[in-house]
Amino acid sequence: MPPDLQLNRFLPYRLNILSKKVSLALATRYQERFGLSIPEWRVFATLGQEQPLSSNDIVERTAMDKAKVSRAVNRLVAAGLLDRQPHPRDQRLLRLSFSHKGRDLYAQVAPEALAWEGQLLSVLTDTERAQLWALMEKLERRVAEEIPESVPLSDSLD
Amino acid sequence: MPPDLQLNRFLPYRLNILSKKVSLALATRYQERFGLSIPEWRVFATLGQEQPLSSNDIVERTAMDKAKVSRAVNRLVAAGLLDRQPHPRDQRLLRLSFSHKGRDLYAQVAPEALAWEGQLLSVLTDTERAQLWALMEKLERRVAEEIPESVPLSDSLD
């Protein structure tokens, strides 16, 4: 008798597919309209939260690989969207922040991302949205207990 | 005034991180214990649902790239876990199914995956689990409407 593993009722599987679809749908938009790759968008949006940040801050906040962050930052700096300055007290750190151009772009991108999310969430009631956040937080806390010591969250987990 | 995009309340971002963490936690287990890579596990688990399947069936069911499926299938066949036979009526198709060894391995892996999922879901009540599935299904249907025509779901969506 085979074990009853119903894949479409298996959380890791469904979560992966949902996450991919959501990322793709969104990525298609800002790729086409703003020329940002996914890693670039992640870095950019993270800086929208708080500035300045070091590369390592961004690694921690996004669960991205540090090499990937380094490359995304370089592209953003080259594109004139970020300023990169040495930290005055610790020369190992970078102080990353929006350039003027970056701030302008963020002012365009962020509302659009929010609007898109709003469309997506429009299928849920307020109660359901609250449930969704609560459930995701519970799961995230639970799975955090399981993850072996600070293993980097690589991309190719599919 | 900056647009208020709170990243940790932004669904695509949180979904991505949760999905990564879940996949990683699980992957670590079957990688170490059974020597299966993530793509291999996906193919393997899909065949656990239904047999025989063609490579293309697996592509559709898993949202994986067809080149990746092709490579994973080859490794599984080489490892003696799958049988690959030509389809009698359509020579383009493969008939993939578990070998004897594959069936044995599945009998080991599947219960373990289910048990692990059970541990993860143990933080949720029955009601909450039902909510989770309902919410995910709503979101998935909604996002499916947004996805441009049959764009493949690539891996590097992060």
Next chain:
DNA sequence: GTTTTATCGTTTCAAATGAAACGTTATAAG
């Protein structure tokens, strides 16, 4: 029946990835 056209799975190749090594700077230990 012959000629498109489409489908399946593999292979190719350029790009992306991430683990490890590296140079640099800071901190801790001696």
Next chain:
DNA sequence: CTTATAACGTTTCATTTGAAACGATAAAAC
């Protein structure tokens, strides 16, 4: 002070990735 250890960000390099080209088969159009 000097040496050893740690942290930050970049670079290197082998591997993985996936878009596109491909060969082979089947279906559709003519």
